[in-house]
Amino acid sequence: MKRFVAAVRALRTAAPHELLDTVRRVLVEQYAADTVELFMADYGLTVLQPVSALPHTLEPVSVHNSPQGRAFGSQECHLETGRDGRACLHLPVSVRGDRLGVLSVGLPGSDEARLHEAELCEIAEVLGHEVLVAERDTDLYLQARRKSRLTLAAEMQWQLLPGRSCTRPEYDLGAQLEPAYAVHGDNFDWSVTSDNLMLYVTNGMGEGIEASLLTNLAINALRNARRAGLPIADQAALADQAVYAHYRGRCHLSVLMFDFDLSTGRVSVVDAGSPRVLRLRGGALEHIVLDAQLPLGMFEETDYVTQEFQVEPGDRLVFVSDGVHAVASPHGEAYGDTALARAIQSTRLLPAPEVPRSILRELTGHRGDAMPDDDALVVCLDWRGRPAGS
Secondary structure, X not given: OHHHHHHHHHHHHOOXXXXXXXXXXXXXXXXXXXXXXXXXEOOOOOEEEEOOXXXXXXXXXXXXXXXXXXXXXXXXXXXXXXXXXXXXXXXXXXXXXXXXXXXXXXXXXXXXXXXXXXXXXXXXXXXXXXXXXXXXXXXXHHHHOOOOOOOHHHHHHHHHOOOOXXXXXXXXXXXXXXXXXXXXXXXXXXXXOOOEXXXXXXXXXXXXXHHHHHHHHHHHHHHHHHHOOXXXXXXXXXXXXXXXXXXOOOOOEEEEEEEEEOOOOEEEEEEEOOOEEEEEEXXXXXEOOOOOOOOXXXXXXXXXXXXXXXXXXXXXXXXXXXXXXXXXXXXXXXXXXXXXXXXXXXOOOOOHHHHHHHHHHHHHHHHOOOOOOOOEEEEEEEEOOOOOOO
């Protein structure tokens, strides 16, 4: 326990850019580790990028077929043993379900690895929290997440997001944007309290910087209204006014807004545009049909009304932008509802944070080598409901 406390204290007092050096030093001193490496998941969720030094001195490893990727995907510690008897523990680095990367710790043998596994897993979790705090003061970890340069529009969009996954007793939530390094206007946002989860799925209009500026204005207007304690219908009305006041109807933005009651599973919805929601319940997939209202910013002083539906424990909700269901193949065939339904069914055994990337990978196969002409956004929510007695 003294070793663990020493490691945590060292991380919490380390300079933002020295977290890896600090955790490496303390694990060598306290746990006899012989190698310590930190890998960050890239924006496309395809590789884990080393943080050791910039420019990188280690090769990235695959998210899909590597020991580090196995720990990242399962969110469980993975023990790798070598022929020489050495062992390497791959530890997920996550914060409240938001998967950041993997900490790999080399140890003299598997016995030592199993002995220290629980403490090292906790140290990796503490490291994740410290990385998020450190990102306010250093670009080191954000630089490590990219395997190529982001466009300016994509930089703005990724900085606007709350994270890519979130876990609470009531639900698991995961989301992904594509093309990850050149996304324009699609966006997602969420906020949770003790009683409610508010979730927003946005389909931006336009391309490049203009699309990103429009989305930034709308999302911050929604957040401003939400933080004032307003219900989602009033949030939509105020964001609509903000967008119209700036663009005078030349640009508008589609958004689906949800307010989940964590105690009852009752959902209030404002449907202001083109994103869609599908529900997988008991193996059966269905569209949740909502009354569409005007996108934000199309006309002055639009009034919005909420609708309601119910989610039950075991439900999976999948939200998609029109860059998913409308994307065309090289022969001009739209991806469509049938292919989307097949993709959702084929991923039903995956955890929620893995589903968006898997669906988008199938979408890439449908599109072929053609460059995408629209953003694609997938959000997946697995609903468990509030545990009895909590």
